[in-house]
Amino acid sequence: MTTVEYTDIRYAVADRVATITIDRPDRMNSFRGRTVDELIHAFKTAWAARDVAVVILTGAGERAFCAGGDVKERAETGSYGPTEWGTFEIERLHRMIRDIPKPVIAAVNGVAVGGGHVLHVLCDLTIAANHARFGQSGPRVGSFDAGFGSAYLARVVGEKRARQLWFLLELIDADTALSWGLVNKIVPGDELADAAMAWGRQIASYSPTALRFLKHSFNADSDHLAGLSHLAFDGLELFSHTDEAAEGAAAFAEKRLPDFDPYR
Numbered sequence: 596m597t598t599v600e601y602t603d604i605r606y607a608v609a610d611r612v613a614t615i616t617i618d619r620p621d622r623m624n625s626f627r628g629r630t631v632d633e634l635i636h637a638f639k640t641a642w643a644a645r646d647v648a649v650v651i652l653t654g655a656g657e658r659a660f661c662a663g664g665d666v667k668e669r670a671e672t673g674s675y676g677p678t679e680w681g682t683f684e685i686e687r688l689h690r691m692i693r694d695i696p697k698p699v700i701a702a703v704n705g706v707a708v709g710g711g712h713v714l715h716v717l718c719d720l721t722i723a724a725n726h727a728r729f730g731q732s733g734p735r736v737g738s739f740d741a742g743f744g745s746a747y748l749a750r751v752v753g754e755k756r757a758r759q760l761w762f763l764l765e766l767i768d769a770d771t772a773l774s775w776g777l778v779n780k781i782v783p784g785d786e787l788a789d790a791a792m793a794w795g796r797q798i799a800s801y802s803p804t805a806l807r808f809l810k811h812s813f814n815a816d817s818d819h820l821a822g823l824s825h826l827a828f829d830g831l832e833l834f835s836h837t838d839e840a841a842e843g844a845a846a847f848a849e850k851r852l853p854d855f856d857p858y859r
Protein backbone atom coordinates (compact mmCIF):
# COMPACT_ATOMS: atom_id res chain seq x y z
CA MET A 596 0.00 0.00 0.00
CA THR A 597 1.81 3.11 -1.11
CA THR A 598 -1.03 5.46 -1.89
CA VAL A 599 -3.85 4.48 0.37
CA GLU A 600 -7.47 5.31 0.05
CA TYR A 601 -9.13 3.87 3.10
CA THR A 602 -12.55 2.33 2.53
CA ASP A 603 -13.01 0.43 5.80
CA ILE A 604 -11.46 2.80 8.35
CA ARG A 605 -10.91 6.49 8.98
CA TYR A 606 -7.71 8.13 10.23
CA ALA A 607 -7.50 11.61 11.74
CA VAL A 608 -4.96 13.51 13.84
CA ALA A 609 -5.72 16.34 16.26
CA ASP A 610 -3.75 17.67 19.24
CA ARG A 611 -1.06 14.94 18.82
CA VAL A 612 -3.70 12.21 19.06
CA ALA A 613 -4.41 9.92 16.10
CA THR A 614 -7.91 8.49 15.99
CA ILE A 615 -8.41 5.30 13.99
CA THR A 616 -12.08 4.47 13.42
CA ILE A 617 -13.31 1.16 12.03
CA ASP A 618 -16.01 2.33 9.64
CA ARG A 619 -18.25 -0.59 8.66
CA PRO A 620 -21.31 0.11 10.81
CA ASP A 621 -23.66 -1.94 8.60
CA ARG A 622 -21.60 -5.00 9.61
CA MET A 623 -21.17 -3.94 13.24
CA ASN A 624 -17.64 -2.73 12.35
CA SER A 625 -16.53 -6.31 11.84
CA PHE A 626 -13.24 -6.67 9.96
CA ARG A 627 -12.44 -8.32 6.65
CA GLY A 628 -8.95 -8.75 5.21
CA ARG A 629 -8.92 -5.27 3.74
CA THR A 630 -9.97 -3.72 7.06
CA VAL A 631 -7.02 -5.40 8.75
CA ASP A 632 -4.61 -4.19 6.03
CA GLU A 633 -5.89 -0.65 6.48
CA LEU A 634 -5.65 -0.82 10.27
CA ILE A 635 -2.03 -1.98 10.01
CA HIS A 636 -1.29 0.86 7.61
CA ALA A 637 -2.93 3.40 9.94
CA PHE A 638 -1.03 2.13 13.00
CA LYS A 639 2.23 2.26 11.02
CA THR A 640 1.42 5.81 9.99
CA ALA A 641 0.74 6.79 13.59
CA TRP A 642 3.93 5.00 14.70
CA ALA A 643 6.08 7.01 12.29
CA ALA A 644 4.32 10.36 12.68
CA ARG A 645 6.29 12.84 14.79
CA ASP A 646 3.10 14.77 15.49
CA VAL A 647 1.36 11.72 17.02
CA ALA A 648 1.89 10.80 20.68
CA VAL A 649 -1.18 8.66 21.38
CA VAL A 650 -3.57 6.51 19.32
CA ILE A 651 -7.30 6.05 19.91
CA LEU A 652 -8.98 3.01 18.35
CA THR A 653 -12.77 3.18 18.06
CA GLY A 654 -15.71 2.16 15.87
CA ALA A 655 -18.19 4.18 13.81
CA GLY A 656 -21.69 4.74 15.19
CA GLU A 657 -23.06 3.81 18.58
CA ARG A 658 -23.85 0.10 18.20
CA ALA A 659 -20.47 -1.54 17.77
CA PHE A 660 -16.80 -1.04 18.54
CA CYS A 661 -16.01 -4.15 16.48
CA ALA A 662 -17.84 -7.49 16.06
CA GLY A 663 -14.67 -9.39 15.11
CA GLY A 664 -14.24 -11.12 11.78
CA ASP A 665 -16.87 -10.48 9.11
CA VAL A 666 -18.70 -13.78 9.45
CA LYS A 667 -21.00 -13.05 6.49
CA GLU A 668 -17.98 -12.61 4.24
CA ARG A 669 -16.55 -15.88 5.57
CA ALA A 670 -19.85 -17.70 5.02
CA GLU A 671 -20.09 -16.36 1.46
CA THR A 672 -16.48 -16.79 0.30
CA GLY A 673 -14.86 -19.18 2.80
CA SER A 674 -12.34 -16.50 3.80
CA TYR A 675 -12.15 -12.93 5.07
CA GLY A 676 -11.74 -11.68 1.51
CA PRO A 677 -8.89 -10.31 -0.60
CA THR A 678 -5.90 -8.59 0.95
CA GLU A 679 -2.88 -6.74 -0.35
CA TRP A 680 -0.53 -9.70 0.04
CA GLY A 681 -3.11 -12.48 -0.10
CA THR A 682 -2.64 -13.23 3.59
CA PHE A 683 -4.99 -12.39 6.45
CA GLU A 684 -2.73 -10.26 8.67
CA ILE A 685 -4.65 -10.14 11.97
CA GLU A 686 -1.66 -11.42 13.93
CA ARG A 687 0.45 -8.57 12.54
CA LEU A 688 -2.25 -6.12 13.63
CA HIS A 689 -2.12 -7.56 17.16
CA ARG A 690 1.67 -7.09 17.17
CA MET A 691 1.27 -3.56 15.85
CA ILE A 692 -1.05 -2.54 18.71
CA ARG A 693 1.33 -4.03 21.26
CA ASP A 694 4.58 -2.84 19.67
CA ILE A 695 3.77 0.72 18.60
CA PRO A 696 5.79 2.73 21.14
CA LYS A 697 2.88 5.04 21.90
CA PRO A 698 -0.07 4.33 24.22
CA VAL A 699 -3.17 2.99 22.44
CA ILE A 700 -6.57 3.77 23.96
CA ALA A 701 -9.61 1.69 22.97
CA ALA A 702 -12.72 3.88 23.01
CA VAL A 703 -15.39 1.19 23.09
CA ASN A 704 -18.54 2.77 21.70
CA GLY A 705 -20.76 -0.35 21.61
CA VAL A 706 -20.38 -4.09 21.46
CA ALA A 707 -16.82 -5.48 21.41
CA VAL A 708 -17.07 -9.16 20.56
CA GLY A 709 -14.94 -11.93 19.06
CA GLY A 710 -11.82 -10.61 17.37
CA GLY A 711 -13.12 -7.11 18.14
CA HIS A 712 -12.98 -7.90 21.83
CA VAL A 713 -9.40 -9.09 21.40
CA LEU A 714 -8.47 -5.75 19.82
CA HIS A 715 -9.60 -3.75 22.88
CA VAL A 716 -7.94 -6.26 25.25
CA LEU A 717 -4.63 -5.63 23.46
CA CYS A 718 -4.92 -1.85 23.74
CA ASP A 719 -3.07 -0.22 26.64
CA LEU A 720 -6.18 1.41 28.10
CA THR A 721 -9.92 0.99 27.53
CA ILE A 722 -12.55 3.65 28.07
CA ALA A 723 -16.09 2.47 27.41
CA ALA A 724 -19.52 3.91 26.78
CA ASN A 725 -21.95 2.84 29.50
CA HIS A 726 -23.98 0.85 26.95
CA ALA A 727 -20.92 -1.12 25.72
CA ARG A 728 -20.93 -4.93 25.96
CA PHE A 729 -17.97 -7.27 25.90
CA GLY A 730 -17.33 -10.92 25.10
CA GLN A 731 -16.11 -13.70 22.86
CA SER A 732 -18.06 -15.66 20.23
CA GLY A 733 -15.59 -17.85 18.32
CA PRO A 734 -16.82 -21.32 19.39
CA ARG A 735 -20.34 -20.37 18.20
CA VAL A 736 -19.14 -19.45 14.69
CA GLY A 737 -16.32 -21.98 14.30
CA SER A 738 -13.33 -19.92 15.35
CA PHE A 739 -11.02 -19.28 18.33
CA ASP A 740 -8.13 -17.10 19.41
CA ALA A 741 -5.86 -19.31 21.45
CA GLY A 742 -3.07 -16.73 21.52
CA PHE A 743 -3.17 -13.27 23.11
CA GLY A 744 -6.98 -13.37 22.87
CA SER A 745 -7.23 -16.06 25.52
CA ALA A 746 -3.87 -16.21 27.34
CA TYR A 747 -3.39 -12.46 27.71
CA LEU A 748 -7.10 -12.02 28.48
CA ALA A 749 -6.62 -14.40 31.42
CA ARG A 750 -3.85 -12.13 32.69
CA VAL A 751 -6.17 -9.15 32.55
CA VAL A 752 -9.31 -10.64 34.13
CA GLY A 753 -8.07 -13.89 35.72
CA GLU A 754 -8.37 -17.51 34.60
CA LYS A 755 -11.96 -18.20 35.70
CA ARG A 756 -13.38 -15.08 34.10
CA ALA A 757 -11.43 -15.58 30.87
CA ARG A 758 -12.74 -19.15 30.66
CA GLN A 759 -16.24 -17.87 31.43
CA LEU A 760 -16.04 -15.45 28.47
CA TRP A 761 -14.72 -18.13 26.11
CA PHE A 762 -16.84 -21.09 27.25
CA LEU A 763 -20.24 -19.46 27.96
CA LEU A 764 -20.03 -16.78 25.22
CA GLU A 765 -22.28 -14.43 27.20
CA LEU A 766 -21.67 -10.74 26.75
CA ILE A 767 -20.98 -8.76 29.93
CA ASP A 768 -22.05 -5.15 30.45
CA ALA A 769 -19.77 -2.17 31.03
CA ASP A 770 -20.23 -2.15 34.83
CA THR A 771 -19.19 -5.79 35.04
CA ALA A 772 -16.25 -5.15 32.71
CA LEU A 773 -15.13 -2.30 34.99
CA SER A 774 -15.42 -4.47 38.09
CA TRP A 775 -13.35 -7.19 36.35
CA GLY A 776 -10.58 -4.73 35.45
CA LEU A 777 -11.32 -5.27 31.75
CA VAL A 778 -11.93 -1.54 31.22
CA ASN A 779 -10.39 1.46 32.96
CA LYS A 780 -13.33 3.87 32.90
CA ILE A 781 -16.99 4.15 31.86
CA VAL A 782 -18.63 7.33 30.58
CA PRO A 783 -22.01 8.15 28.99
CA GLY A 784 -22.01 7.27 25.30
CA ASP A 785 -22.24 10.89 24.13
CA GLU A 786 -19.15 11.78 26.20
CA LEU A 787 -16.94 8.91 25.01
CA ALA A 788 -15.08 10.66 22.17
CA ASP A 789 -14.32 13.72 24.32
CA ALA A 790 -13.26 11.60 27.29
CA ALA A 791 -10.90 9.53 25.12
CA MET A 792 -9.45 12.71 23.59
CA ALA A 793 -8.96 14.18 27.07
CA TRP A 794 -6.90 11.15 28.06
CA GLY A 795 -5.04 11.37 24.76
CA ARG A 796 -4.16 15.04 25.29
CA GLN A 797 -3.11 14.37 28.88
CA ILE A 798 -0.81 11.50 27.90
CA ALA A 799 0.54 13.50 24.94
CA SER A 800 1.92 16.07 27.37
CA TYR A 801 4.24 13.49 28.97
CA SER A 802 7.76 12.41 28.00
CA PRO A 803 7.52 10.20 24.86
CA THR A 804 10.71 8.36 25.81
CA ALA A 805 9.41 7.52 29.28
CA LEU A 806 6.12 6.32 27.78
CA ARG A 807 7.95 4.22 25.20
CA PHE A 808 10.10 2.48 27.81
CA LEU A 809 7.09 1.92 30.08
CA LYS A 810 4.98 0.39 27.31
CA HIS A 811 7.75 -1.98 26.28
CA SER A 812 8.47 -2.92 29.88
CA PHE A 813 4.79 -3.74 30.48
CA ASN A 814 4.83 -5.85 27.30
CA ALA A 815 8.06 -7.70 28.07
CA ASP A 816 6.52 -9.90 30.72
CA SER A 817 3.84 -11.28 28.37
CA ASP A 818 5.70 -11.13 25.03
CA HIS A 819 6.43 -14.85 25.14
CA LEU A 820 2.71 -15.26 24.36
CA ALA A 821 3.59 -14.21 20.79
CA GLY A 822 5.00 -17.70 20.26
CA LEU A 823 1.75 -19.17 21.50
CA SER A 824 -0.14 -16.83 19.16
CA HIS A 825 1.89 -18.07 16.17
CA LEU A 826 0.95 -21.65 16.98
CA ALA A 827 -2.66 -20.71 17.61
CA PHE A 828 -3.03 -18.87 14.31
CA ASP A 829 -1.34 -21.76 12.48
CA GLY A 830 -3.97 -24.02 14.03
CA LEU A 831 -6.79 -21.60 13.24
CA GLU A 832 -5.69 -21.42 9.59
CA LEU A 833 -5.97 -25.23 9.33
CA PHE A 834 -9.24 -25.30 11.29
CA SER A 835 -10.83 -22.57 9.16
CA HIS A 836 -10.80 -24.93 6.13
CA THR A 837 -12.83 -27.61 7.89
CA ASP A 838 -16.55 -28.39 7.59
CA GLU A 839 -16.89 -27.75 11.32
CA ALA A 840 -15.66 -24.15 10.99
CA ALA A 841 -17.80 -23.61 7.87
CA GLU A 842 -20.89 -24.81 9.77
CA GLY A 843 -20.35 -22.10 12.41
CA ALA A 844 -20.10 -19.31 9.83
CA ALA A 845 -23.01 -20.65 7.74
CA ALA A 846 -25.28 -20.90 10.80
CA PHE A 847 -24.57 -17.26 11.70
CA ALA A 848 -25.27 -16.04 8.16
CA GLU A 849 -28.46 -18.13 7.96
CA LYS A 850 -29.58 -16.95 11.43
CA ARG A 851 -29.89 -20.47 12.84
CA LEU A 852 -28.20 -22.46 15.59
CA PRO A 853 -25.06 -24.31 14.46
CA ASP A 854 -25.05 -28.12 14.48
CA PHE A 855 -21.62 -29.24 15.67
CA ASP A 856 -22.75 -32.77 16.64
CA PRO A 857 -21.07 -34.48 13.63
CA TYR A 858 -17.68 -33.17 14.82
CA ARG A 859 -17.81 -34.28 18.46
Ligand SMILES: CC(C)(COP(=O)(O)OP(=O)(O)OC[C@H]1O[C@@H](n2cnc3c(N)ncnc32)[C@H](O)[C@@H]1OP(=O)(O)O)[C@@H](O)C(=O)NCCC(=O)NCCSC(=O)c1cc(O)c2ccccc2c1O
Pocket residue numbers: 621622623625662663664665666667668683685706708709710711732733736737738739740831832835
Ligand atom coordinates in the same frame (compact mmCIF):
# COMPACT_ATOMS: atom_id res chain seq x y z
C1 LIG B 1 -22.35 -8.28 17.55
C2 LIG B 1 -23.64 -8.91 18.05
C3 LIG B 1 -23.52 -9.32 19.50
C4 LIG B 1 -24.71 -7.81 17.93
O1 LIG B 1 -25.97 -8.32 18.25
P1 LIG B 1 -27.26 -7.39 17.99
O2 LIG B 1 -28.44 -8.22 18.39
O3 LIG B 1 -27.07 -6.07 18.64
O4 LIG B 1 -27.26 -7.10 16.42
P2 LIG B 1 -27.49 -8.12 15.23
O5 LIG B 1 -27.03 -9.49 15.61
O6 LIG B 1 -28.86 -7.96 14.72
O7 LIG B 1 -26.44 -7.56 14.15
C5 LIG B 1 -26.74 -6.41 13.36
C6 LIG B 1 -26.29 -6.69 11.94
O8 LIG B 1 -24.86 -6.81 11.92
C7 LIG B 1 -24.50 -8.08 11.36
N1 LIG B 1 -23.29 -8.56 12.03
C8 LIG B 1 -23.07 -8.63 13.34
N2 LIG B 1 -21.87 -9.16 13.59
C9 LIG B 1 -21.32 -9.44 12.37
C10 LIG B 1 -20.09 -10.03 11.99
N3 LIG B 1 -19.14 -10.40 12.88
N4 LIG B 1 -19.87 -10.17 10.68
C11 LIG B 1 -20.79 -9.78 9.75
N5 LIG B 1 -21.98 -9.22 10.07
C12 LIG B 1 -22.24 -9.07 11.38
C13 LIG B 1 -25.69 -8.99 11.68
O9 LIG B 1 -25.71 -10.11 10.83
C14 LIG B 1 -26.85 -8.02 11.43
O10 LIG B 1 -27.04 -7.89 10.03
P3 LIG B 1 -28.53 -7.92 9.43
O11 LIG B 1 -28.29 -7.89 7.93
O12 LIG B 1 -29.18 -9.19 9.87
O13 LIG B 1 -29.20 -6.71 9.96
C15 LIG B 1 -24.04 -10.12 17.20
O14 LIG B 1 -24.39 -9.69 15.91
C16 LIG B 1 -22.95 -11.14 17.09
O15 LIG B 1 -22.77 -11.95 17.96
N6 LIG B 1 -22.20 -11.10 15.97
C17 LIG B 1 -21.24 -12.10 15.62
C18 LIG B 1 -19.96 -11.93 16.37
C19 LIG B 1 -18.96 -12.95 15.87
O16 LIG B 1 -19.19 -14.13 15.90
N7 LIG B 1 -17.80 -12.45 15.39
C20 LIG B 1 -16.79 -13.25 14.76
C21 LIG B 1 -16.01 -14.09 15.72
S1 LIG B 1 -14.67 -14.96 14.94
C22 LIG B 1 -13.47 -13.74 14.82
O17 LIG B 1 -13.68 -12.64 15.24
C23 LIG B 1 -12.14 -14.05 14.25
C24 LIG B 1 -11.10 -13.26 14.67
C25 LIG B 1 -9.83 -13.48 14.19
O18 LIG B 1 -8.85 -12.68 14.59
C26 LIG B 1 -9.55 -14.50 13.27
C27 LIG B 1 -8.26 -14.74 12.77
C28 LIG B 1 -8.04 -15.74 11.85
C29 LIG B 1 -9.08 -16.55 11.42
C30 LIG B 1 -10.33 -16.35 11.91
C31 LIG B 1 -10.60 -15.31 12.84
C32 LIG B 1 -11.91 -15.08 13.34
O19 LIG B 1 -12.91 -15.86 12.93
